Amino acid sequence: MRHARDGAAAAMTAASRILVARGKNEPQEMENPEVAWGQRARDGVWVPTKDGQRIHFGIDVAAADTVAQVLRPSLRVFVGVEVDTDIVAQTTAGGMRLLTVIHGPDAPAEFRFPISLADGLALEAMPSGGYDVVHLRYGATVGRLYNPWACDSMFRQVKADYTLDGSTVTMRVQHSDAFYPVVADPSFTR
Numbered sequence: 001m002r003h004a005r006d007g008a009a010a011a012m013t014a015a016s017r018i019l020v021a022r023g024k025n026e027p028q029e030m031e032n033p034e035v036a037w038g039q040r041a042r043d044g045v046w047v048p049t050k051d052g053q054r055i056h057f058g059i060d061v062a063a064a065d066t067v068a069q070v071l072r073p074s075l076r077v078f079v080g081v082e083v084d085t086d087i088v089a090q091t092t093a094g095g096m097r098l099l100t101v102i103h104g105p106d107a108p109a110e111f112r113f114p115i116s117l118a119d120g121l122a123l124e125a126m127p128s129g130g131y132d133v134v135h136l137r138y139g140a141t142v143g144r145l146y147n148p149w150a151c152d153s154m155f156r157q158v159k160a161d162y163t164l165d166g167s168t169v170t171m172r173v174q175h176s177d178a179f180y181p182v183v184a185d186p187s188f189t190r
Helices: 004-022
Strands: 045-048 054-057 069-072 074-080 085-092 095-100 110-116 122-126 132-135 140-145 150-153 160-165 167-172 182-185 185-190
Touching: 004 069, 004 074, 004 095, 004 182, 045 085, 045 095, 045 160, 095 167
Parallel strands: none
Antiparallel strands: 045 054, 054 110, 069 074, 074 085, 085 095, 095 182, 095 185, 110 167, 122 132, 132 140, 140 185, 150 182, 160 167
């Protein structure tokens, strides 16, 4: 098993390499006092919506008690949350992103993120493959879970999509023919 510090460095290297290649349109990491991360993977993250409410994204993984390696207030790494899988968690100006780093073919192809919405909010599927968080009374979009993307170490697109079961969003990443590591990115912004 990899040492946590070495695992965090490997996950950061893989994620950074892919993000640099993807270009300037990626959400930038920055401190946001409205985003509150839990200490362990299972604790997930609380993020704000446009209407001032907060929603919770959990990280439902085999090693749910994995403690984050906090690199700076806006960046943490959950090492070994699944077989051959780490999560690089970033705070952004309007929310968060969970860069899922898949290191090998034994890693799972599905990653579950239970979502707890405030009263009066609902998830609505979008044609893009993402989900809007909608205020039911006003019909306004108050947050967005963007369609996931995934890329392998050769900078080739890897098919990734979401399914919704109740209040749990499952990201599916078809990485079996990819060059590792693969980075997949669910991200939320208000």
